[in-house]
Amino acid sequence: MQTLPALRAGALAFACALAPLAHASDAADLLTGIPRLACEATLCLSSSLQPGECSPSLEHYFGIKRFNRHGLDWNATVAARRSFLGQCPAATDPGMPERVDAISHGAGKCDANYLNRAYAALAYQWRIRGYRQATDGGTREPVYEVHALDTVTLTELPAWCVTYNDHAWTHELSVRYVGEPRMGGHWVKAEDFEAAQARWDAQHGGTWAQGWNFTLTDPRRGSID
Incomplete structure (x- = not known):
């Protein structure tokens, strides 16, 4: 298992590691708004180390919930969370669709306590x-x-x-x-x-x-x- 880019390097370093861009100037444009939150969430949900910088993206991610007349609709919630993570520019890179799918199913449900x-x-x-x-x-x-x-x-x-x-x-x-x-x-x-x-x-x-x-x-x- 490889070590993630240092968290202190921030979302920009992680996004660059996930999706090398043809032009460095594109990175700043991509890492704003929802795409930035999606990349940060992918980073933060890939580690048990989650500093305060993770709070905005994790709050956004876990705030995505879908309901039906019986209560929480887990399948719809997973689909919505997957769609959110898919807005990170790296989400279509080789291996990443499977990664995003695994995070949307497993985040919060694969640790020992759960x-x-x-x-x-x-x-x-x-x-x-x-x-x-x-x-x-x-x-x-x-x-x-x-x-x-x-x-x-x-x-x-x-x-x-x-x-x-x-x-x-x-x-x-x-x-x-x-x-x-x-x-x-x-x-x-x-x-x-x-x-x-x-x-x-x-x-x-x-x-x-x-x-x-x-x-x-x-x-x-x-x-x-």
Whole structure:
């Protein structure tokens, strides 16, 4: 992954990096109004580092919302945001249409915090402590000891997040999944993965796991995954 042009260099440097222009004088004309905001938004949405200079373009971008009679129309909102980003002069360069599409789908929805919230679920740590006679006099029933665990069921990124995170101009957006869904897995920033995975291994091994089963369904409620 390559590092983005330094943010302090501003939108002009980024726009020039994205779309080399035949005449330098054209850059000033292109980077005004909506085209300038679109280029700045493309820059700012390509990094987890978002200084105050990003505020106008990000406010404009996230302020683009479309509604229908049921509330927020996500598909229409994505299309409108894509159209806005498409007004950056670089948006038609090789690879950029896919980039703009990935940003419009993924911005704000591909970071660890969002993924952990959106795909949160419960897993179950359980074991059988004994048996008791069924109330109808039939086969004995198991007596379970069960503990609910917070977990995240999504272990692979959606396609647009892969494109969004792995583009050559993306900076510090990548995330990785730690652990297993049945044992409290979750997403972290890629830079924190090794430490997080080591911590998860230490917390979820040994006596914590010995003699226990781990499932995504409560064993007391029928079938077990």
